[in-house]
């Protein structure tokens with residue numbers, strides 16, 4: 001816990017120093033990026049994915065088509081163009097908004113009846129329900145699926161150690177993946193073979209993807225779409241409960257005001273805190289009036305907390321919350337909170353819509369109180385925070 005991201009007398013839970021060096025190579029040859037323009041140039045350049053357990057995905061048999069997050073070039077462009085229709089604001093509104101409202105009503109009502117509870121458990125239910133609908137995982141028991149997916153998404157993926165523990169971890173994850181496939185993914189596939197729907201699994205089936213490929217894609221969406229939104233709603237709740245003026249602005253504001261607040265909160269505390277890439281060829285990156293060459297094969301670590309606080313892009317007082325900050329047209333309001341370049345988050349509109357819907361219902365409860373600030377943990381798959389045991393009362 002440390003320095004403020006909201007105002008000079010408030011706190012954010014990330015304790016970092018805005019680094020003067022936008023681009024820096026460490027003694028192991030890894031490049032660290034802390035400048036917005038430099039990060040954008042790299043993400044638009046010739047790189048491959050090195051985050052989200054990419055090394056594990058590389059161990060998959062060659063004939064298996066990689067999930068969207070790990071594809072590159074023409075194959076990736078084609079896949080993104082084909083799935084784009086499931087993620088537009090209009091499709092989100094027409095297909096998902098009513099269900100999001102129904103889920104949020106049920107979860108918040110239950111919470112009120114119980115007199116409070118652990119917010120992270122509530123947001124897990126919300127995020128799982130929405131991500132499952134988007135994927136088309138609708139033919140199994142949601143609560144059981146949540147448990148199976150949670151075990152996979154929070155597993156310790158460090159299998160490299162040639163130890164008994166490493167093997168046990170590996171077998172455990174494989175076992176849970178098998179259960180997730182048999183009880184959740186396979187029934188969804190079987191149903192959609194008979195009756196295709198407007199969802200990602202139906203699309204993958206139409207493209208001839210195998211059961212294993214669909215399983216891996218579902219896990220990717222679970223990490224990229226579910227864990228992230230679960231944690232983001234917790235972060236936004238925590239900040240609004242700590243800062244009543246922000247909560248009131250959110251509650252009184254129109255959709256544009258509310259979305260600006262959500263973007264600004266994500267800019268200050270990005271859920272995915274590091275993006276990792278490997279240079280696929282020599283990368284020439286303009287920085288500070290010179291051109292720096294990152295050699296082919298080098299690992300690149302993009303530090304999103306610092307990148308989002310780069311005053312050259314975020315403007316004055318970059319560590320303070322200001323949902324009306326003046327930004328250049330080309331700079332998204334959350335800067336790199338949703339990434340940039342070809343792999344920029346496909347689920348941004350879904351994430352914002354579900355967060356907005358859930359938070360409106362929760363924040364409206366007058367007697368809502370923070371009982372216990374959350375324990376801050378780290379999720380190694382998304383390289384970001386997890387806010388555990390965020391206890392609220394009503």
Ligand code: HEM
Nearest residue numbers: 068069224225228229232271272338339343345346347351
């Ligand atoms: C607040 C919530 C969210 C945040 C902060 C977030 C953040 C991100 C970021 C930073 C990336 C870029 C990863 C990279 O470049 O390596 C990404 C990619 C992605 N996100 Fe999100 N995300 C969120 C919600 C969602 C949702 C709700 C979905 C879908 C249901 C989703 C699906 C994806 C997918 C499929 C990718 C990979 C896109 C590609 O590789 O082309 N995300 N997300």
